Amino acid sequence: MEKTAATVIEGATLVLGDRLERASLRFEDGLITAIDGPRDGATVFDGRGHLLGPAFIDIHGDAFERQLMPRPGTMFPVDAALLETDRQLASNGIATTYHALTLSWEPGLRSIEMGRAVFEALTRLQPRLLVENRLQLRWESFCFEAVDFIRDALQGELTPAIAFNDHTSMAMLHPSVTMQERPFEFSPDFPVVDMQNPAFVEKMGERAKRAKMSSEAMVAMIASIWERRPEVPAVIEKVAALGRAVNAPMLSHDDSQIETRDHFRGQGARISEFPMNHRVARAAREAGDFIVFGAPNAARGGSHLGSSPRVAEMVREGLCDILASDYYYPAMLIGLARLVADGVGAVETLWPLVSGNPSKALGLKDRGEIAVGKRADLVLVDWPEEGTPVVRRTWVAGRTAYAATPAG
Missing domain, CATH: 2.30.40.10 (Urease, subunit C, domain 1)
Incomplete structure (x- = not known):
């Protein structure tokens, strides 16, 4: 040191x-x-x-994406974007961050190529950075091409976390079922949308803009990716084994069923990130898992998704251990202040949500x-x-x- x-x-x-x-x-x-x-x-x-x-420890922050792509399809140089992000982190009291780096089958911002560019830039820029910049490998489980990169990144000087995500199944979910109550992703009766439905094509529009492609091309791409579904569980096991081998902290994202949480706990993921209902959060608590919610939810008095659990309520019930900046770095302090102002707890009892508890969950004992x-x-x-x-x-x-x- x-x-x-x-x-x-x-x-x-x-x-x-x-x-x-x-x-x-x-x-x-x-x-x-x-x-x-x-x-x-x-x-x-x-x-x-x-x-x-x-100082704050941010277990999941993806606001850096706005420095890389401030407008849909408009990219900025990676080094400049990360240096600016680093300054924002320091000015918001965040001394340790885990950038939620999405590794997806989508081209563009969330591609494997961009993931490698960010990893290499952070390694190169390390002597110039103000705070400790780590990675949360936010892996989309249908993206098999990411496995080699995950293996490489896990050998880096600052061990990253691994977060298991499945936004592919969420995108393919039939609109009659809410995301908060969707079945376990590998359930044989998982309800699937009609990909020819105009509403689905329109829904793919945001992803298409981010990837600089047409909505129709994005629909065709996700249709081909969906064919991988039978192989996904085996690849999850492979990635989890890589994480366990280096004692990397592991998380599962947007759990909607107890079965989902049980599955990923069995793989070694002892952190439930943004569970989507009380039922799953209670199961995580009973199993001794760490539970993460977004600080913007606390700051705004509710989730931007509307039907997801309110952080204030979860904290009161003992179902929230950690607040993450999610998509807005200032939210860690603002969310803490909102909880104090609303009488959820005193400053000293709530502060572990943004520092002590994430340090324990991530194995940062120092x-x-x-x-x-x-x-x-x-x-x-x-x-x-x-x-x-x-x-x-x-x-x-x-x-x-x-x-x-x-x-x-």
Whole structure:
């Protein structure tokens, strides 16, 4: 770890486990070395009037896609997009991120080629990045071509996570069944849409724009991909085995049935990402799995999907362990603030949703809490009693990644 000078933050209110406490914090050489310890030889930073907590750990964020493709079909250089994304992460208090990198059979933004480009760029840019940029290999299970890349990426210096996704089956679902209640994807009686239906062709339009192709061409492509369905379970087993071999954290995405959660738990995926109903979330809780929901859901007071569970309700019921930025990095702090304002819990009891719990789920034992010996990943927040909080400073392993001084 890079040597850094000793720093003492004085006057801030620290988020310490289950309590808030006004105390000084000392860190040096990237680690927290004392709480209310000595000032000797240290640079003293005034934290009065601010909240100091462990920096955020984002288990799933795909907002980087908007830097790569700010408009449908309009691509920007990968290095520039990732450097800008990194700056946004630091300014939102996120010290560790897992970019949800979709690996799909679709051409364009979510293709294997783009996945490799992002992986190679992050590896190349590592010395210039402000925060720790990792990958969540958001693998579409019908994309067999991704297996070799997944194998390569798992050998990288920063072990990625693997998320099992199946948006192919979701796209093929008959419109009479909601996504939230769709059957287990490999059920023999899975209800399939009529691909000649004009509504289905129109539905494929968004994917087609992203891939720079016509809706008709996209329909033909998904029809050919759908023929792979009998082979998918075996390929899932292969990818899960690759993950288990390097102890990579694994997640299943948008579980709609207990059978789905059971299946992926059996493959070693102990994180349920965005379960789509209470029934599945309760089953995950009873099995001891980690449960992830989107911070935008918390910030907005409900999911953009409308019929998915409300995060506030899930937190109250003990059915949410982790908040992910999902598609909007500022939502981690804003969502936390909304939960506090709505009386769901106190700051200190809710903060683990964005730091301590994701560190446990991802096996990052060196960070996620303010404690002596832990990595000095810290976020200083200006949080008025009746107002919107904002990040003023972010430290990553004791290094200043972001700092802002207000005009007032």
